[in-house]
Amino acid sequence: MNFDLTDEQQMIRKTIREFADEVVAPGAIERDRTKEFPKDIFRQLGEMGMMGLPFDEKYGGAGADTVSFAIVTEELSRACASTGITYSAHISLGGAPLNLFGTEEQKEKYLVPICTGESLGAFGLTEPNAGSDAGGTQTAAKSEGDDFVISGNKVFITNASHAKHLALTAITGSADGKKEISAIIVPTDAEGFKVIDNYEKMGLNASNTTELVLENVRVPQENLLGKRGNGFRQFLVTLDGGRIGIGAMAVGIAQAAFDRSLQYAKERKQFGRAIADFQVNQFKLADMAMKIELARTMVYKAAWLKDQGRPFSKEAAMCKLYASEIAMEVADEAIQLHGGYGYMKEYEVERYMRDAKLLEIGEGTSEVQHMVIARHIGV
Amino acid sequence: MNIYALVKRTFDTEEKISVQNGQIAEDGAEFIINPYDEYAVEEAIRVRDEHGGEVTVLTIGSEEAEKQLRTALAMGADKAVLINTEDDLDELDEFGASTIIAEYLKDKDADLIIAGNVAIDGGSGQVGPRVAELLDINYVTTITELKIDGDKATVVRDVEGDSETIEAQMPLLVTAQQGLNDPRYPSLPGIMKAKKKPLEELELDDIDLDEDDVEVKVERVDVFLPPEKQAGRVLEGDLQDQVKELVQLLRNEAKVI
Ligand SMILES: Cc1cc2nc3c(=O)[nH]c(=O)nc-3n(C[C@H](O)[C@H](O)[C@H](O)COP(=O)(O)OP(=O)(O)OC[C@H]3O[C@@H](n4cnc5c(N)ncnc54)[C@H](O)[C@@H]3O)c2cc1C
Ligand SMILES: Cc1cc2nc3c(=O)[nH]c(=O)nc-3n(C[C@H](O)[C@H](O)[C@H](O)COP(=O)(O)OP(=O)(O)OC[C@H]3O[C@@H](n4cnc5c(N)ncnc54)[C@H](O)[C@@H]3O)c2cc1C
Numbered sequence: 085m086n087f088d089l090t091d092e093q094q095m096i097r098k099t100i101r102e103f104a105d106e107v108v109a110p111g112a113i114e115r116d117r118t119k120e121f122p123k124d125i126f127r128q129l130g131e132m133g134m135m136g137l138p139f140d141e142k143y144g145g146a147g148a149d150t151v152s153f154a155i156v157t158e159e160l161s162r163a164c165a166s167t168g169i170t171y172s173a174h175i176s177l178g179g180a181p182l183n184l185f186g187t188e189e190q191k192e193k194y195l196v197p198i199c200t201g202e203s204l205g206a207f208g209l210t211e212p213n214a215g216s217d218a219g220g221t222q223t224a225a226k227s228e229g230d231d232f233v234i235s236g237n238k239v240f241i242t243n244a245s246h247a248k249h250l251a252l253t254a255i256t257g258s259a260d261g262k263k264e265i266s267a268i269i270v271p272t273d274a275e276g277f278k279v280i281d282n283y284e285k286m287g288l289n290a291s292n293t294t295e296l297v298l299e300n301v302r303v304p305q306e307n308l309l310g311k312r313g314n315g316f317r318q319f320l321v322t323l324d325g326g327r328i329g330i331g332a333m334a335v336g337i338a339q340a341a342f343d344r345s346l347q348y349a350k351e352r353k354q355f356g357r358a359i360a361d362f363q364v365n366q367f368k369l370a371d372m373a374m375k376i377e378l379a380r381t382m383v384y385k386a387a388w389l390k391d392q393g394r395p396f397s398k399e400a401a402m403c404k405l406y407a408s409e410i411a412m413e414v415a416d417e418a419i420q421l422h423g424g425y426g427y428m429k430e431y432e433v434e435r436y437m438r439d440a441k442l443l444e445i446g447e448g449t450s451e452v453q454h455m456v457i458a459r460h461i462g463v
Numbered sequence: 464m465n466i467y468a469l470v471k472r473t474f475d476t477e478e479k480i481s482v483q484n485g486q487i488a489e490d491g492a493e494f495i496i497n498p499y500d501e502y503a504v505e506e507a508i509r510v511r512d513e514h515g516g517e518v519t520v521l522t523i524g525s526e527e528a529e530k531q532l533r534t535a536l537a538m539g540a541d542k543a544v545l546i547n548t549e550d551d552l553d554e555l556d557e558f559g560a561s562t563i564i565a566e567y568l569k570d571k572d573a574d575l576i577i578a579g580n581v582a583i584d585g586g587s588g589q590v591g592p593r594v595a596e597l598l599d600i601n602y603v604t605t606i607t608e609l610k611i612d613g614d615k616a617t618v619v620r621d622v623e624g625d626s627e628t629i630e631a632q633m634p635l636l637v638t639a640q641q642g643l644n645d646p647r648y649p650s651l652p653g654i655m656k657a658k659k660k661p662l663e664e665l666e667l668d669d670i671d672l673d674e675d676d677v678e679v680k681v682e683r684v685d686v687f688l689p690p691e692k693q694a695g696r697v698l699e700g701d702l703q704d705q706v707k708e709l710v711q712l713l714r715n716e717a718k719v720i
Binding site for chain 2: 103
């Protein structure tokens with residue numbers, strides 16, 4: 085048993101922490117207001133070689149491990165959760181399926197620009213009528229000669245406006261009366277492909293969330309990602325990895341909320357004393373710190389299992405469920421400790437709560453995580 | 464070009480520092496590359512990228528200093544040297560440090576040596592110039608710009624807020640002032656490769672020095688923290704009166720004018 089980070093992981097943490105504090109944090113409040121996408125931050129992350137973090141050097145990646153991915157996602161999210169989700173989705177939803185299921189040619193063509201940061205990574209699964217029940221996909225890809233002709237709608241797709249191509253799920257036929265779902269790589273500039281960026285969100289305002297409309301979009305059948313009919317199984321595997329990213333984001337947001345609360349509670353005086361002198365507030369801060377520690381430990385454990393090549397679905401679901409729920413609790417308590425100031429945007433803690441809420445929904449709602457865990461514990 | 468950057472491991476003065484038994488308490492303190500040495504490493508890498516050659520980062524310290532050397536390697540330095548004095552010396556002053564560094568460098572044919580202007584812990588600013596004196600090469604301190612053309616360097620140095628341009632013959636030692644450059648973040652591939660780059664560890668013996676050769680000449684009398692900052696005072700009333708009051712206070716209370 086060893087809880088120490090490796091030298092590389094420590095150096096990555098130190099580097100990304102400095103970058104987050106110096107480059108990402110300063111504009112976070114402003115981007116939340118203007119909804120401006122942090123393009124320049126991603127240019128710099130690309131220069132630092134962070135955009136291909138876990139992927140092979142052969143494709144321009146850095147060959148780092150999942151624990152390092154969790155560290156980077158946590159630190160970026162601590163400064164700005166919009167930046168965090170963009171990064172997490174880029175790696176774990178955009179890059180990972182190409183890396184896991186792509187052919188050599190597909191990796192050369194599609195994974196390389198993701199590693200350099202030239203394209204952001206995105207993944208199109210959710211549809212207006214297929215959310216938690218992602219198997220309910222209605223988007224259809226008809227075979228015509230050597231091509232697929234795809235029509236349908238996807239909703240809430242992260243990063244698509246900044247992606248040159250993305251993998252999406254579609255029905256490619258039926259076998260034994262059951263829908264056959266496959267994943268297909270589609271260039272976003274293909275004819276008939278529209279990316280609509282006009283949601284008004286509760287939080288994560290500087291992240292890019294889009295609706296995809298496909299009308300007879302033609303792509304060659306060689307764009308099939310992985311095995312025909314394996315789309316459903318493939319995205320379950322993809323989401324397992326993505327959940328570690330969501331867990332890490334949650335830990336980052338919760339840590340930010342805690343840091344601000346601790347500082348504020350020591351400075352704010354009421355009844356002639358710092359509010360941190362009242363035991364009730366000390367207990368609140370102690371609870372917040374404990375929950376964050378537990379959540380981070382679970383995120384690291386899931387990441388570590390993945391790095392060891394062991395099964396990690398259950399742990400990924402546990403870390404995602406627990407971390408996202410405590411992120412909401414910690415953010416809520418942070419606002420409470422700030423009193424009326426906490427309700428004001430200037431103090432940043434209210435943003436944490438708005439941003440954290442998504443984590444209980446995206447990549448499987450909390451209820452879906454319970455379902456996954458229940459399945460794994462044999463009920 | 465054969466380039467050396469001198470780096471020191473120091474505590475981060477932006478983090479909380481506490482003093483115990485006349486020493487800075489090391490537990491809980493954060494350790495970093497001395498910020499001025501970071502400018503030195505960055506500049507060394509830039510000079511190498513432009514003119515070719517090799518950057519070696521050099522430090523004196525304990526095993527712990529390997530972290531800072533690896534960080535410099537992750538930034539892009541090619542090699543590192545750690546002169547480990549942990550077992551030989553209890554104390555080290557500017558005289559000792561520069562003696563060790565000069566002794567190591569004397570047969571290395573360095574074309575350019577870049578040090579920090581000062582270390583933020585000791586703050587003496589002596590090590591760079593002393594090394595140059597011992598090696599008998601030119602040196603320019605507190606530089607904010609460096610251009611190299613053949614064996615000539617054109618250097619802009621900061622002179623108390625003003626600047627002065629100097630031409631100097633190589634080999635040359637310069638010390639880096641804030642403003643020289645904006646040090647890069649180590650890249651992720653750089654971090655992943657840092658462990659594979661050569662790091663040579665030496666002891667005093669290996670450079671033919673004896674403990675007696677570097678016996679400290681400086682006596683440390685006391686270590687204490689600066690007084691806690693007092694709460695400020697906000698002047699009130701008419702602007703005219705505020706100015707008058709401020710001048711009064713500066714003269715009579717603070718006695719600074
Ligand atoms: C900001 C944002 C970014 C997103 N990014 C992406 C992306 O990049 N790619 C992508 O494909 N999708 C993305 N999504 C979609 C996200 O994954 C879905 O919103 C999520 O899976 C929930 O699906 P839904 O919205 O259709 O809700 P529904 O599935 O309709 O769920 C509604 C409620 O019913 C509950 N529920 C549903 N089924 C059950 C059940 N069997 N038992 C108990 N309760 C149940 C849910 O838990 C939830 O509380 C994103 C969403 C958001 C908001
Ligand atoms: C939208 C809005 C509208 C408002 N409207 C009005 C208005 O119309 N008129 C008006 O006068 N005010 C108004 N207020 C102010 C509001 O009543 C105060 O914000 C509230 O009373 C809390 O005070 P505070 O913000 O100074 O927080 P603080 O008193 O500083 O509290 C900070 C934290 O410390 C805790 N705390 C403080 N003292 C103790 C203690 N002794 N023991 C344990 N915990 C303690 C608090 O519970 C809180 O968690 C409004 C505030 C908002 C946000």
